[in-house]
Amino acid sequence: MNISFIQKAKILKKNYSSLSSSLDCLFIVPPSPVPAGSQLLRHLLTLSPLGIGYLISILRQHGFTAEGLNLYTGLSDISKLILYFSKVKPKIIGFSTMTENFLNGIELAKLCKKVLPNSIIIFGGPHVSFLDEETLKTGAVDCVVRGEGEITIVELCNCLLKNSSSLYEIPGISFLSNSHIQRTPRRHFITNLSDLPFPERNIKDLDGNIPEWGRGVLVTSRGCPNKCKFCAAAGMSGGHYRLTSVERIMEEIAYLEQSGVIKKNIPLLFADNTVTGDTNRLLEFCNVLKNKYIKWSAESRVDIITPVIVDAMKEAHCVGLQFGVESGSQEVLEYAQKNITLKQVESAVKLTARANIPVICSFMIGLPWDTCESIKVTLDFALKLEEKYNVGILMGATVPYPGTYIHHHCDKLKVKIITKNYNLYHNLNPIMDTSTLTHEQIREFLYDALFKIYNSMPNKYLDAFSKIVKYSLYQQGYATFSYSDAPDKQIITKYG
Template sequence: MVVTSSDKYRSEIFLIAPPSPLVYPRTFLQYLAGQTPLGIGYIAALLQKEGFRVCCLNLYMGLKDTDPLIELIVHNQPAIIGFSTMTENFQNGVLLAQLVKDHCPNAIIVFGGPHITFLDDEALLKNSCIDIAVRGEGEFTMLELANLFIRGIGVLWEIKGISYREDGKIVRTPARPLLKDLDILPFPVREIPSLDKTASLHNVRNSVITSRGCPGHCKFCAASALAGGRYRKRSINNIAEEIESLKSRGLDFINFGDDTISADLSRLLVICHLLKEIGMRWSCESRVDIMTRELAIILANSGCTGIQFGVESGSQKLLDEMGKDITIAQVEQAVDWCSQAGMRVVCSMMIGVPGDTEDTIRQTISFAERLQRKYRVGVIMGCTVPYPGTYYYRMAEKLGIHIATDNYNLYSTVNPIMDTPYLTRWQVRNLYYDAILQLFKSLSRQYRDLFARMSQDSLAQAGYSLQTNWSSRR
């Protein structure tokens, strides 16, 4: 990011990842694993390639003081300010948008990301500071908006994949087709600073995405709805070029951020060969049902140091109901094989799904403890959240779900917000605290003493933070 007094270097476009509401005190929790904002990184790269001056800011880990942001905005007077949000940080994005709009009234405020893709009407009707909502993939939509508002090229209503207000009504242009060829995108901008000097840079620059979409149809996830159920892949040559460029810059570890890098097994094996040749250590998420002893050995030998499995529940009945298409036996076998191969294994699990009872939640906690004790795996335990775009959100009434709030700051996996046919959110909350305490029995004396002094809310956030941090280690 370059900011000088010369107009020549003033940024025409700002792209911002707003703060998460789950920002913790800067104690040992400072290592809370940050989320690399590759979404705005890809958009920025394309805009810069086309000659636009862009400033990116990663505020996800917090913004203690808004004055530096306002000074930056006022100094640059950008034509467009874009915010990329998930559900949990959407309202923080709105607060920042209103603030910058007050100081830069002529700027066009654009929101993109999963949340506004599904709730564009609501977002525009409730928040006058938002001028345009981008639905779906944003790279070429933002390019067309930049051409329109900065260079005077094009007309608004012909830009696909946007929603905006006109005469008090919401105008929705036709959906933009998903990119068929991901290789046409330039590699993402990675040097995305924070305005908070104390914010951790842990894992900020080392994510790579080799594909988009997921062929699965898990009812708690919006990935399939976002990508229309399509799974699209970058070419191996394109992936190799990016990884080699990261290696040449001194990086020796990457995390693959694909929804599921293992959807195409033959392709995964080629990627393993590539990574071994380049000499890059790596981690990823995968499904347990594709794992074999031979594959685990191949992954480890190619430099994979850690793998995360979406296990979700210790109840086979609930796994079937949520559309996971895996078995408890497959989970244990995959964990065993990967642990034996020398990889750090992490299992993500959730409680409070529709259909959960106290008994099935106890099953999940017990299963998590067994995996932790027997295979020394890390466990990320969270509460089920009916995010917009998921089956649970769309079918809430039919499923007997009561979503208790539309305060999106509360839509986090440490905070249950829905009542199900068998459990209230308060019951799930108490069971979640029990789970955190059970799973951290093996912590060192230092952390056990710290947890003992925490309130329940702090306990839940700290527990999730430590689990997430543990899972992201090399």
């Protein structure tokens, strides 16, 4: 018989003192269902999951025991996981999921309920923040944390483990009571990010492995000041863009140096939605960092790139930038509320190329406003940037993730999402028909584009991109491969 969340909470509070030898909270990142190589920049999957890292740190700061388990790159032995559960006996199990690994999280949650029937199962992350009711109705989840989780998880643990308050007094959670969904008021965003402890980065997989370079990632801001219709960042942040101070950034970099995380041959990665959102902070940061001789890379918008900005980043040892361009059609960019121009794109790429800062530009195919012609224009523009400025190109399908304008306005945009199988929600698998294109047509355009991009790619990007594109196409049953006379490049040939 299933025990309700309220009943579990009462049992846990009653028996907490007798369970002192078990772990208070275990956080899990579920496996991705996407085959190895099918995601753009698959190697980024080995980055330390900072989301649960912050939760672990803040719980420890408040006297709770907490650990993390990073299963994102795969889970091959369920019996080993069951053995791990039996060993640590967590009172609370928290899953952090995106859309693509949500269903795998649900399957693991069901396993937890069988192995640890009295443990409380909590889900957090962007997907469940927007689809809390759907998540709770799976029957595998006791509670959903909506939005930022640091303060909420502390209050939940105080409530569940120390009987300090009522669940109804904790903002930002959803749960079922008598089969009815209960949503407490929205939690306010954390105003001062510098109040948070540094995240735990030593988060292992089941074999105890931590990627050597995967811990060198920082987040120095939250939210996004922009409202692109294809992105859920604004929905998660409510349009609030919050920054940590330069002093705080340098404190965290010093902490990483002392911890042995920073390596000479491994650049730091600033994983903000856009680390360059505040140019005054960026220039201050660059001025301080130029004397540290630490390499770094980040994402940026093109509309802030000026000669002064580029020179400052170069002096501060920036070794890579990614620009989200999305489309080569100005009309499509305007519909998508990207708020950039193609002239700004080319200017930004030209300036960074002159400074010898490697650049990657990412594009989408299958936006609701795309046509056959706009997709051709996008590919031509991408290939032009690749050839003229020696940039790397990322090309993926538009995915209507929960929380995006596209997902919430399908009828208005005349688009049809063809499946709710979230395992298929990734950027090499079109799942959306638009008013002018079917998902099959979008797929054909996408893979034709990937062929052309890969076969004309600058040599300096081949090592990073060859496996990504090769295995992506192969696993989609779309291509065969042959080696050219040049050993450093493979030629992809289309079936038929």
